[in-house]
Amino acid sequence: MRYLGRGLRARGTRAAVVTLATGALVACGTLLEVEAPSRILEQTLLQPSNATVLVAGAVADFECALGNFVLTGGTLADEFSDSQANAATWDIDRRTNFPATALFATGGCGGFGVYTPLSIARFQADQALRLLDKWTDAEVPGRAALQAQAAAFAGYSYVLMGEMFCSCAFDLGPELQPGGVFALAEERFTRVINATGAPADLRNLAFVGRARARINQGKRTEAAADAAQVPAGFVYTAKTTAAAGRAENRIFRFNNTTGTVTVDSQFRAQRVGDTPDPRVNVADAGRGGSLPAVRLWVQNKYRSLSDPIPMATWREAVLIRAEVAGGQTAVQLINQLRTASNLPAFSSTVDSQIQAQVREERRRELFLEGHRLFDTIRFNLPLVPAAGSVFPNGGGNYGSNKCLPLPDVERLNNPNIAG
Known part of the structure; x- marks a missing residue:
């Protein structure tokens, strides 16, 4: 139901995209011979009766992309480091990614690919939302809830693209800087929050998402107001399963199972005073990674492919x-979270120390949840290892990329982007 052509844009209703096996129906010798159609027109699938399936597909595409985002962003930042001998992934950990790099640009679900999976998820969610807006409640039972779900997942797709990429483009549109991408996310989340009939869990999802999009834009007061609407204990998760490679927990696969990446030294043996920090639960695996010379440290936040x-x-x-x-x-809010993890309280009256501790709590509390990469950008954190340091696994030196460049596959095929 999608076509990835110019600018990685699904081609809407023009393309026939589902290929079927061609066969012949034969009866009474050769009197009846019917050739099965080779393609099904997309228009025949984008119908009100398929609304639930369309939204479910967009959700599944996002869930797949999220796993890739956490894996790739964690490796580009400092949660993971490379522990295998495949040169294709060195540029991620080495921070030397360039626009022609196929791994992150055109790679699909199941690895380090992010631009294509997120572009698909974003388009699918926005397309479902446009169609639902056109259809009626009579045609689509539960339409309001489906609209809220599509808008929320579109919003999160925009957030992740704005955080991962130095610039983006959508639907053959102009090149946008991250601030413009976060503004699009904010619009989608606002729609959910203001909707009549949106389920409570989706409203809370949208409040967290809009708070994230707003603080990424520097709208601090508005972000805090949104965050204050979220009830204690709220968690919204992306499902995974070991039954299908594209849907499995990517972090567990590439760290705990294959040893492609190892937990970076900055996240090993974390403590609060004398107390081990359960939020950064990692362990020495007692062996090498995919590259045996690199010691494998594994995360235990996720304990299975599901x-x-x-x-x-x-x-x-x-x-x-x-x-x-x-x-x-x-300080009180930090200790609210520490109490939930049975950790000693934090105390300080020095504002610079308190702000530094907020950043440190984010590093630990949100470990391997997809926040570390943009935190390094938003807080202008120093790169570790520093740019110019020798990259130990594949040679060369560490670069200074904190975000991934707009891929050539977008720039060269989008007539509205110069160069």
Whole structure:
């Protein structure tokens, strides 16, 4: 139901995209011979009767893309480091990605590909939303809930693309900087929040998503107001399953199973005072990774290929509120989270120390949930190892890329992007 052509844009209703086996129906010798159609026109599938399936497909595409996003972003930042001998992935950990790199640009679900999976998820969700807007309640039972779900997942697709890529483009449109992408996400989330009949879990999902999109744009007061709407204990997860490769937990596969990446040294043996920090639960695997010379450290946040991945949590909302409030309000919010993890309380009256601790709590509380990469950008954190340091596995030196460049597959095929 999609075509990835110019600008990685699904071609809407013009393409016939489902290929079927061609066969012949034979009866009474040769009197009746019917050739089966080789293609089904997309228009025949984009019908009100398929609304639930269309939205479910968009959700599944996003869930697949999210696993890739966490894996790739964690490796580009400092949650994971390379532990295998495949040169194709060195540029991710080495921070030397370039626009022609196929791995992140055109790779699909099941690895480090992010641009194509996120582009598909975004288009599918937006297309479902456009169709639902055109159809009626009589044609689509439960239309309001489906609209809210499509808008929320479109919003999250935009958020992830804005956080991962230095610039983006959609539907053969112009090149956008991250701020413009986050604004599109905010529009989708606002629609969910203002909708009549949106389920409570989707409204809470949208409040967390809009808070994230807003603080990424520097709208701090508005972000904190959204975060304050999220009830304690709220968690919305992306489902995974071991039954299908594209739907499995990508973090567990590439770290715990194949040893393609190892937990970076900055996230090993984390403690709060004398207490081990359960939020950063990692362990020495006692062996080498895919490249035996590299010691494998494994995460235990996700314990199987079927463990779900958090999309939005009350913990993220609390940390946004703490970041904006500062002072003793921030201290109280930090300790609300520490208490939930049975950790010693934090105390300080120095605002610079409190803000630094908020950033540190984000590093630990949101470990391997897809936040670390943009935190390094938003807080202008120092790169570790520093740019110019020797890359140990494949030679060369570490670069300074904090985001992935707009891929050539988009730039060269989109007539509205110069160069």
